[in-house]
Amino acid sequence: MLPSTGDRTMPMPPHKVGIVVDQGFGDRVAELARVFHVWVVQSRENTPVIQGVWKSGLADAAVDPLSVGVTSFAAHEGESPEAMCARIADTVDEHHGEFSHDPPWSEIEVFGVSLTPNLRLVFEELGATACTPTQQGFVCRRL
Template sequence: MNINLVLDLAFGDKLLLLHPAEPAWVVASVLNEPLVRQQWQASAPQPRDITLFQPSTGLDFESLLDTVNQHHGEDSHGPAYTSLTVFGLDATDPIVEILAGFAFHVAQTTRFGFIAHRIPHGH
């Protein structure tokens, strides 16, 4: 399962391009919040799995990933996520180190951010 992690404050309409079956975590902003609310209403009575979170001063990627992991990781109620598509953040060395702490590696860098995959157990 893939999780979309949107850290781009100007993501806006691009939210409509994300696969509706994939959970998304989206940073709240003037452009993002109305689209998230629209998606919730349009998908009622079974709202899309989109979590809107408030930006903090100096985004703490590790804390955010820890929260995502609590909801979608191996100890969660459903199948654990195995990939993470990140929008609005570059795969810098500190980010790569944080991902490694959660058993993920950067599989691909993109013009919008990066895609990370879970490292299989035993590797």
């Protein structure tokens, strides 16, 4: 008979994801992509950096290709950063959530838009239990 571990479970390692809705984020994309996976809006300044990260093979060399690297997404014409963030949040959850990634995301950091009541609600609906403003946007955590 195997020894029982009781009801104790090992804590899941954190899985952080970023969302960048700032079309002028530029070179900072590459810095973030080395630390966690980041979803970045395509733009004149962001797209060349996104392509550089892809060419570097950063995600291909990682044990978990969704732990680092970049995924890009297009902005809709006239879309505000808040609307863009609300729209892409569900897609990020779809790719990094409990049905797609083990462990599922534990933290999503957003760059380029302030935390609004609407965005708080969007992330709470995805399971966030705490959302905190930052200088560049906000962080939502699932505890």
